[in-house]
Amino acid sequence: MRSEKHKVLVLPGPVEVRPEILDAQGDWMIGHRSAAFAELFARMQVKLKQAFMTENPVIVQGSSGTGLWEGASRNCIRDGKKVLHLVGGAFSERWADISRVNGKDVDVIAVDWGKAHTPEMVEEALKKATYDAVCMVHNETSTGVTNPVKDIAAVVRKYDDTLVLVDTVSGFLGAELRVDEWGIDLALTSSQKAFALPPGLAFATLSERVLARAAQVTNRGYYFDFIEIHESLKKNNTPSTPPVSLMFAADRQLDDILNGEGVEGRWARHLAMRDVTTAWAAERDMPLFSQAGYQSPTVSTITNSRGFDVDAMAKFMSGKGFSIDKGYGKIKGKTFRIAHMGDLQPSTLEEVLGGLDEFLASLN
Secondary structure (H helix, E strand, O other), X not given: OOEOOEOEEEOOOOOOOOHHHHHHOOOOOOOOOOHHHHHHHHHHHHXXXXXXXXXXXEEEEEOOHHHHHHHHXXXXXXXXXXXXXXXXXXXXXXXXXXXXXXXXXXXEEEOOOOOOOOHHHHHHHHHHOOOOEEEEEOEEOOOOEEOOHHHHHHHHOOOOOXXXXXXXXXXXXXXXXXXXXXXXXXXXXXXXXXXXXXXXXXXXXXXXXXXXXXXXXXXXXXXXXXXXXXXXHOOOOOOOOOOHHXXXXXXXXXXXXXXXXXXXXXXXXXXXXXXXXXXXXXXXXXXXOOOOOOEOOOEEEEXXXXXXXXXXXXXXXXXXXXXXXXXXXXXXXXXEEEEOOOOOOHHHHHHHHHHHHHHHHHOO
């Protein structure tokens, strides 16, 4: 039942979290240097590898995904070397900014918001300059674009000394991602998107190439020093105090995903909800903002072609028991976003779309 105290989150993060997952946080606290914690960490490691489809270690951090942007930039780019950022939305822009403020020499391939990057663009750039890493966003949350990470990574892997670094914050467990098969060195994500957990946890896969590179970097920082984090990981622990309650929740959610619909089943559900949303928007003459062929399985950014007041829309939907997004950054109001990610079910999405239809009808 919905109430004034609880609006169902139809946001691209934080998303709605199931009561069972919220309850899992209430387990009795354990010491993070205890055998019980090591057991928790070890079993999470096994399941996280399955979820990322990797044999590489997966670090678990108490932070947002932003922290691991900084960790990736600091650990994977050597002094005097360059990094190539693929920029086409608010979050890919921000990661490039983080590399800059950490003193890195940054080149960008910029595309208009709503457009995707292509392997050909990256191939051309790599022929002209040498880079320590190529940084790309799998699923650009602001624009609803899913970039062709598999094909871009295949191009980058032709260059032996160039790492493939991928932000999959709003992609992981919602959009197809095969870390090892696609040759991804580092894939980072956070808990509050398609993973459907409360905010506060971040995760990243670390290839042997990443660890070898980090060992060559003098100033890796402190909190996100991948070498130190990996040394602790080998002992099923973390260098600093982890958010144990959130890890309880993540452990339960991984069980439910892997023993339930499975990772590929989860991808399929997200695609089906994307297609329902795309069809709904097209039928109402409000096309998706994102480029055809690259539309996200987890969040649809819809063009506000009718020019309605997105604040009024959000207020109307709040009255229906839903918290809905009003667009992001420079396209806020010109677009709005429908997040169909996490544990959201098609039946709830239909309720959301029905509520939006009522709002649109009220404008006439």
